Amino acid sequence: MNLVKNLYQKEKLEQLPTRDGYGHGLVELGKKNPNIVVLGADLTGSTRCNWFRDEFPDRFIQVGIAEQNMMGIAAGLALTGKVPFASTYSVFCPGRNWDQIRISVAYNKTNVKFTGAHAGVSVGADGATHQGLEDIAITRCLPNVTVLAPCDSVETQKATMAAGEMEGPVYLRFAREATPVFTTEKTPFRIGEAQVFRKGKDVSVIACGPIVYEALLAADELEKEGIDVRVINNPSIKPIDEEKIIEAAEQTGAIVTGEDHQMMGGLGSAVAEVLGKNSPVPIEMVAVKDRFGESGEPDELMKEFGLVAKDIKEAIKKVIKRK
Amino acid sequence: MDTKELEKKANNIREDLIEMLTEAKSGHSAGSLGMVDVLTALYFGGIVKHDPKKPKWEERDMVVISNAHICPVWYAALAHAGYFPVEELKTLRKLGSRLQGHPSRFTVPGIETSGGSLAQGLSIACGMAYSFNKLDKKNNWVWALTSDGEHDEGQMWEAAMFAGKNKLFNITQIMDRNNIQIDGYTEDVMPLEPIKGKYEAFGWHVMEVDGHNMEEIIDACNKSKAIFEKPSLIIAHTIPGKGVDFIEWKYSWHGRTPNSEEEKNALKQLRTLGGKIKSEDD
Numbered sequence: 001m002n003l004v005k006n007l008y009q010k011e012k013l014e015q016l017p018t019r020d021g022y023g024h025g026l027v028e029l030g031k032k033n034p035n036i037v038v039l040g041a042d043l044t045g046s047t048r049c050n051w052f053r054d055e056f057p058d059r060f061i062q063v064g065i066a067e068q069n070m071m072g073i074a075a076g077l078a079l080t081g082k083v084p085f086a087s088t089y090s091v092f093c094p095g096r097n098w099d100q101i102r103i104s105v106a107y108n109k110t111n112v113k114f115t116g117a118h119a120g121v122s123v124g125a126d127g128a129t130h131q132g133l134e135d136i137a138i139t140r141c142l143p144n145v146t147v148l149a150p151c152d153s154v155e156t157q158k159a160t161m162a163a164g165e166m167e168g169p170v171y172l173r174f175a176r177e178a179t180p181v182f183t184t185e186k187t188p189f190r191i192g193e194a195q196v197f198r199k200g201k202d203v204s205v206i207a208c209g210p211i212v213y214e215a216l217l218a219a220d221e222l223e224k225e226g227i228d229v230r231v232i233n234n235p236s237i238k239p240i241d242e243e244k245i246i247e248a249a250e251q252t253g254a255i256v257t258g259e260d261h262q263m264m265g266g267l268g269s270a271v272a273e274v275l276g277k278n279s280p281v282p283i284e285m286v287a288v289k290d291r292f293g294e295s296g297e298p299d300e301l302m303k304e305f306g307l308v309a310k311d312i313k314e315a316i317k318k319v320i321k322r323k
Numbered sequence: 324m325d326t327k328e329l330e331k332k333a334n335n336i337r338e339d340l341i342e343m344l345t346e347a348k349s350g351h352s353a354g355s356l357g358m359v360d361v362l363t364a365l366y367f368g369g370i371v372k373h374d375p376k377k378p379k380w381e382e383r384d385m386v387v388i389s390n391a392h393i394c395p396v397w398y399a400a401l402a403h404a405g406y407f408p409v410e411e412l413k414t415l416r417k418l419g420s421r422l423q424g425h426p427s428r429f430t431v432p433g434i435e436t437s438g439g440s441l442a443q444g445l446s447i448a449c450g451m452a453y454s455f456n457k458l459d460k461k462n463n464w465v466w467a468l469t470s471d472g473e474h475d476e477g478q479m480w481e482a483a484m485f486a487g488k489n490k491l492f493n494i495t496q497i498m499d500r501n502n503i504q505i506d507g508y509t510e511d512v513m514p515l516e517p518i519k520g521k522y523e524a525f526g527w528h529v530m531e532v533d534g535h536n537m538e539e540i541i542d543a544c545n546k547s548k549a550i551f552e553k554p555s556l557i558i559a560h561t562i563p564g565k566g567v568d569f570i571e572w573k574y575s576w577h578g579r580t581p582n583s584e585e586e587k588n589a590l591k592q593l594r595t596l597g598g599k600i601k602s603e604d605d
Contacts, residue, residue: 058457063481064485068446069449071446073453073485075447076448076451078450079435080455081454082454082458084450103440104447108438
């Protein structure tokens with residue numbers, strides 16, 4: 001799968017926030033396509049839109065702290081041939097402006113890309129109000145909307161490019177913290193496709209976002225205990241790769257899902273929807289369990305909320321017993 | 324069209340509206356009737372640059388109706404302009420009809436953006452105007468129709484601020500100032516005044532017109548195109564339900580439609596009025 005060397009030696013890997021990939025992707029898109037326009041809502045630096053702004057000042061639009069208006073402006077730009085990227089934190093977009101997304105973007109099928117940066121409890125010290133944990137649930141239920149949650153900064157750059165090159169509304173989800181960069185330029189990325197990052201036959205972990213790396217660590221550790229774990233990176237939450245999910249269920253007989261998002265309505269739910277009607281097997285979900293986030297160091301919070309390799313290992317053992 | 328012809332066209336559109344709304348058995352009568360004269364002036368008075376034979380013509384102006392529930396009047400105006408057959412108007416709100424209860428840009432030629440949730444249209448108009456003026460340096464104009472009631476929404480003022488900041492002179496907003504909303508009179512539900520002062524403070528050029536006087540509407544629209552320093556707002560003072568006496572002024576008619584008795588009565592009034600316009604013309 002063309003992942004990095006020394007994959008399982010976390011300390012040797014470069015660490016970058018996924019949002020960096022968004023910043024690079026925007027600049028690359030901007031060079032290729034003069035219709036790319038970026039909208040910022042007073043969070044230009046922390047969403048990495050400043051890189052695009054500095055390169056293409058005429059195509060950056062500052063809307064102020066007004067996420068509802070931002071989505072309408074984005075829709076208007078799209079209706080006149082532009083490809084707008086509306087950028088802010090996930091708690092505000094799609095959190096605050098969901099109705100604008102529903103009508104001006106989704107129902108209207110406008111070519112708007114919107115991003116939720118700072119998703120997940122890994123946001124850290126800002127606490128519950130700024131940790132977006134519901135964004136996947138409230139975007140994937142909207143017709144016409146594509147939902148992407150890439151696993152590291154390299155994949156985020158590819159996802160950003162792919163979003164800009166496809167026609168139609170796309171939601172892109174990023175995290176705040178620096179996390180291991182473990183995919184490479186050569187790792188495949190296609191909207192609608194999941195990738196097997198590690199082969200295995202006893203159980204499959206299907207995850208999205210930086211937690212995919214935790215799943216790889218868990219799989220590596222369980223190898224020593226004689227458990228052969230398949231790890232599937234699933235950045236395309238909608239459309240979802242039904243084929244690869246069903247294949248995993250049929251070949252390994254048990255599934256663990258992983259995401260830094262509420263258990264209700266997220267990737268785990270999406271996987272359960274696929275398997276429930278096609279190939280029901282036991283599922284365990286590693287996700288936030290119906291509670292709000294809180295302040296703390298990102299690492300502490302990931303442990304506190306049960307979203308690290310240790311938790312994935314426990315879920316794997318539990319689900320295997322249910323086979 | 325001259326003023327008399329425009330008045331006759333408006334009267335015909337009102338007759339169609341009554342028939343459409345009666346047939347549909349649901350929909351928004353008062354606002355639709357109240358905005359007939361403005362829509363007639365826009366589409367038939369030489370204001371909006373458009374071509375019904377080429378709905379996607381690149382040089383066209385954009386019309387956005389933010390208070391999209393008054394789409395029956397938009398449908399009627401578009402049909403009369405030649406975008407689709409007038410006979411189709413009676414399919415309003417029926418299963419399988421192009422004429423959805425709130426407009427979809429995918430089904431009706433001439434509708435630029437789907438809508439129905441209040442206050443979203445002015446933001447969309449801002450995006451279009453920014454695109455034409457700032458990014459493409461083109462002269463396409465954006466006509467944004469809004470209602471007074473939807474100014475309860477914060478998004479309206481976000482958009483007003485954005486247009487003011489960017490001096491989007493290529494937007495003309497026409498506000499239907501009919502003083503009613505579902506729960507009552509606007510100034511009782513949530514006072515909006517002073518609207519003119521508020522918009523001026525947000526950086527807009529504001530004009531006020533009698534929303535049933537063709538000449539005033541057309542004059543103000545033309546004036547707005549000569550203002551190059553800021554976006555323009557035309558406050559169109561209208562009578563909700565205009566033309567049908569038992570609907571006029573009544574907020575209870577915001578979201579109801581005539582029954583067959585009321586339809587007869589309304590059409591009689593409009594046909595008498597139509598006759599009056601015609602006889603004066605002869």
